[in-house]
């Protein structure tokens with residue numbers, strides 16, 4: 001059956017690896033259908049190919065799975081691998097794509113954005129390497145949406161996802177599998193589970209908050225069943241369509257209950273949380289928050305604690321706004337360190353080419369060459385492995401790390417839901433100022449470089465420009481400005497602040513205090529509070 005579109009579809013931004021919009025927008029007539037049609041017309045190998053399909057369980061997950069199955073059959077896929085209840089984390093999807101030689105995957109999630117009828121929904125497209133589809137593919141999907149006038153779909157009643165099993169829609173087979181076990185087998189190959197288990201069962205109470213999102217079923221099997229942590233270790237472990245009203249973003253603001261438990265309480269030695277689709281992580285120790293940039297550096301410095309990484313690292317990579325803490329570790333290890341634009345897809349080429357083993361972003365994303373997405377539970381396991389090996393508390397690990405490498409004080413200030421006009425005027429004004437800033441004084445230092453970051457991919461030679469404004473100072477400090485590409489309400493301005501203090505300096509300051517001069521200097525230069533009318537950021541990390 002072919003249906004004519006009643007509306008033209010022109011809403012996808014080029015350069016993003018999927019579509020993220022309000023649930024209401026996705027419920028508009030033919031909206032989701034149009035995007036799926038563009039994917040099936042564009043993704044290489046659809047005819048006769050295998051596709052992985054699932055999502056984080058948010059409102060709209062099940063409807064989208066049914067629709068994609070019917071459209072996939074109409075487009076001639078030979079098989080779709082989906083999961084019980086349609087529950088599939090982003091890292092587990094990446095792994096399934098890779099082990100099944102699939103042409104790619106469709107992951108239904110708006111990541112850390114809130115869910116439900118009044119929240120957001122999203123469709124992410126991954127390629128055959130298991131990572132976010134490269135820009136060439138997403139640009140082609142976008143172009144395709146501009147000229148759609150019909151889509152292909154077949155009639156079929158909804159198949160049951162209650163249990164594993166095999167079904168058919170037309171000639172296409174639908175394999176419903178348990179979405180958790182393959183992922184956990186991979187984790188068992190990477191880490192020493194016996195050692196971690198012994199450690200956490202022996203007076204080392206941990207708490208994991210799944211924030212009512214996708215990692216609940218994975219975490220219950222992982223921590224409580226396989227590693228033997230007590231029942232109740234996993235909090236908010238049942239995925240809910242609206243995440244129980246909470247915002248599934250593992251940071252100090254949105255995972256406050258867990259943060260209070262670790263930072264103010266005395267009952268737990270370790271705490272962690274993951275986001276809606278399971279690719280982000282937050283690590284906490286007793287009285288200690290681990291900044292994600294530091295987490296990447298600590299994992300790199302102690303990678304040999306985990307069996308799969310014991311032979312050393314090929315190289316590491318971080319996104320531009322992520323602090324340079326990992327750079328210092330790489331230098332010490334004598335391995336390359338790459339600086340990429342924001343977004344996981346830029347790591348994919350480096351991982352595929354065998355140039356890096358570990359990578360990460362300041363936005364609570366850490367990962368390795370085991371898959372092609374960031375991986376929340378993997379990072380939590382890595383930390384537990386390091387703690388089990390070193391027999392130190394999280395706070396002790398951090399202070400030893402800083403006294404060896406020095407400390408990169410770091411913070412990100414987010415100004416959310418500001419008007420698009422105000423945000424772009426503010427940003428464009430600073431961009432125009434950049435050439436005149438070099439050699440000027442700023443927060444007591446001098447500006448050595450001010451530019452809009454661009455990236456030459458060392459693997460395919462491509463150039464990606466306009467990736468964020470950077471102000472670099474002669475004492476190694478940096479301030480960066482970006483406009484978010486993932487927000488759905490107005491614009492989000494991100495201000496990234498970083499200051500390096502060497503081994504002999506004061507390593508125990510409050511980060512906001514250590515960065516206070518940079519914070520006020522960028523506020524007066526960019527006129528942030530004046531133009532946004534916000535005296536403080538919405539989220540401080």
Ligand code: G1P
Nearest residue numbers: 342343344361363484485486487
């Ligand atoms: C945000 C993060 C970025 C991450 C992306 C997807 O993007 O800042 O590091 O890759 O989500 O998880 P942004 O909203 O800043 O464009």
Ligand code: ZN
Nearest residue numbers: 111112277279
């Ligand atoms: Zn996510």
